[in-house]
Amino acid sequence: MAYVAPESQTKIRPLNAWVPGWAPGLALAVSVGLLALAAAQLPLLQRWQLSALTVAIVLGMLIGNLAGARLPAGIAPGIGLAQRQLLRAGVVLYGLRLSFQDVAAVGVHGLLIDLIVVVSTLGLGTWVGRRWFGLDRDTALLTAAGSAICGAAAVLAVERVIRPEPSKVAIAVASVVLFGTLNIFLYPQLYPHLGLDPAAFGLYAGATVHEVAQVVAVGSAISPETADAAVVVKLTRVLMLVPVLLVLGWREARNGGQRAMVVPWFAIGFLGVVALNSMVTVPAAMRSALLTLDTLLLATAMAALGIETRVSKLRALGPRPLLLAAALFGWLSIGGYVLVRWLA
Numbered sequence: 135m136a137y138v139a140p141e142s143q144t145k146i147r148p149l150n151a152w153v154p155g156w157a158p159g160l161a162l163a164v165s166v167g168l169l170a171l172a173a174a175q176l177p178l179l180q181r182w183q184l185s186a187l188t189v190a191i192v193l194g195m196l197i198g199n200l201a202g203a204r205l206p207a208g209i210a211p212g213i214g215l216a217q218r219q220l221l222r223a224g225v226v227l228y229g230l231r232l233s234f235q236d237v238a239a240v241g242v243h244g245l246l247i248d249l250i251v252v253v254s255t256l257g258l259g260t261w262v263g264r265r266w267f268g269l270d271r272d273t274a275l276l277t278a279a280g281s282a283i284c285g286a287a288a289v290l291a292v293e294r295v296i297r298p299e300p301s302k303v304a305i306a307v308a309s310v311v312l313f314g315t316l317n318i319f320l321y322p323q324l325y326p327h328l329g330l331d332p333a334a335f336g337l338y339a340g341a342t343v344h345e346v347a348q349v350v351a352v353g354s355a356i357s358p359e360t361a362d363a364a365v366v367v368k369l370t371r372v373l374m375l376v377p378v379l380l381v382l383g384w385r386e387a388r389n390g391g392q393r394a395m396v397v398p399w400f401a402i403g404f405l406g407v408v409a410l411n412s413m414v415t416v417p418a419a420m421r422s423a424l425l426t427l428d429t430l431l432l433a434t435a436m437a438a439l440g441i442e443t444r445v446s447k448l449r450a451l452g453p454r455p456l457l458l459a460a461a462l463f464g465w466l467s468i469g470g471y472v473l474v475r476w477l478a
Contacts, residue, residue, distance in 0.1 A: 159212020163220075163441070166193050167434035171426075182318070185347050187286045188311050190433035191304060194440020205441070216438035218294070222400035224431030225291050229407030230416070230424055231346070232369040240370045243477045247341050248367060251470055252374045255282035259462050266461075267454040272298035273306065275382075277455055280310035281462040284372045285345035290435060291375055295382045295398050300439050301447035307436070309459030314344030316463070322355040328471065334478055336360040340367025342470035373408065376401045 170190035173179060179189065198205070240248070259278025263269040269277075276298065280289040286307045293303050321343065325335055339352045340363065349368040353361030379401040416424070 155208070156212040156215045158206070159209030159438075160215055161212065162197075162209055163194075163213060163216040163434045163438040164430075166190060166197065166437035166441075167430050169193060170433045170437065171430060182315060184311075184315070185286070185345060186429050186433045187290075187436045188307070190436040191286075191307055191440040191443075194437040195304065195443050195445070196440075198441040198443060199445050209441075213438045213441055216434050217300075217442075220431045220438075221290055221294060221435035222403075224428055224435060225287070225294075225400045226403035226407055227424060227428035227431065228287060228372070229404040230411055230421060230428065232373055232408050233412040234408065235412060236366050237370050237373060239366055244337055244341075244367050245370065247337065247470075247473050247477055248371045248374065250473060251341050251466065252282045252371060252378070254469070255462055255466060256378065258465060259458060262461055263454075263458045267458050269451075269454055269458060270302075272296055273302045273451065273455055274458060276302060276306035277309050277458050278462065279378065280306055281313075281344060281459065281466065283375050283378065284368075285310050285314055285348075286436065287372075287432060288375055290432065290439075291379060291398075291401070292382065293439075294400065295379055295386060299447070300442040301444065301451070303439050304443040305448055305451050305455045309455050310344050312456070313459050313463040314348045317343045317467075318348055318351045318355075320467075321352045325356055330474065332357045332360040333363045334474060336363025337367050337478055338470060338474045340364040341371065341474070342466040343368070346372070373405075376405050 167186075167190055170186045170193055173189045173193075174184065174186040237245070256275075256278050259281060260271070260274050263274025263277060264271065267274075275296065276289050276292055279292045280286065282288070289303060289306045289310065317339075321339055328335065328338070330338060335356060336353055336359065339360070340349055343349045343352055343364075346365070346368055349364045350361060353364035379398040383398050
């Protein structure tokens with residue numbers, strides 16, 4: 135009598151049974167992130183200092199809004215993975231851009247100016263956003279964090295702690311990118327009229343301009359000395375993301391009635407990478423590859439956020455987030471200048 139194999143052993147599993155549920159959505163987000171990295175190298179976008187993160191969220195929003203309901207529901211797990219795990223990994227690797235030696239080089243006055251700028255912009259942005267412009271807490275806080283610390287990267291990091299709607303993240307990113315880009319054109323025109331030497335102007339730019347790439351553009355338009363000073367001050371500002379995230383985690387735990395503090399472990403990881411970068415010299419080729427990977431991780435997270443953001447939700451928020459970003463832009467430009475003249 136011939137042997138007949140059980141049906142469960144002879145049936146061929148369909149291809150989609152072998153593919154993890156998160157694969158389609160993650161593949162879409164990574165593809166958009168890669169496209170954003172390539173587009174950010176175009177001369178026109180480089181001239182405007184539009185980073186891959188900005189390009190990624192715009193491309194993601196185009197896909198999400200033009201495709202709309204035609205996007206398969208199966209992409210949701212992968213999009214969520216990109217917004218969570220890949221974003222955290224990107225924030226951790228961001229620490230490669232900074233060392234404690236850089237922080238020491240800023241000096242006491244530079245550290246004090248950075249601290250005042252970050253704390254005052256966060257406090258002012260949250261208070262003005264809610265009291266004057268009637269914004270919800272999440273939108274006001276995200277816009278304030280992006281203006282105070284490091285633009286889109288700070289918005290993404292805070293998003294992981296407070297977990298707002300994607301549309302609120304998108305409008306915060308758009309607001310800080312808009313006014314940060316305006317700095318690229320405004321600051322070099324202001325330089326001859328401010329009475330600051332190149333190093334002091336670098337301190338001013340690093341303490342008040344939103345994105346790292348924008349700081350590089352502003353400093354390079356003046357002199358190499360200005361660019362060097364501006365970047366070091368700016369990266370020291372970035373380091374202040376860690377205590378901000380820890381305080382936000384504590385507040386989320388208290389407001390949510392939890393006993394344990396919500397610890398954003400990726401912030402601790404970021405600090406650990408900064409410490410490692412301070413003690414170990416990473417080979418140039420490896421460092422370049424890791425920074426490119428970091429940009430891809432963050433761009434992928436931005437793409438995923440963009441895909442879930444609908445223009446109708448942005449319209450519902452109205453012009454108020456832009457008005458808040460404009461107010462913070464004025465505070466940083468004027469208040470930061472007064473601080474530099476007073477302390478430096």
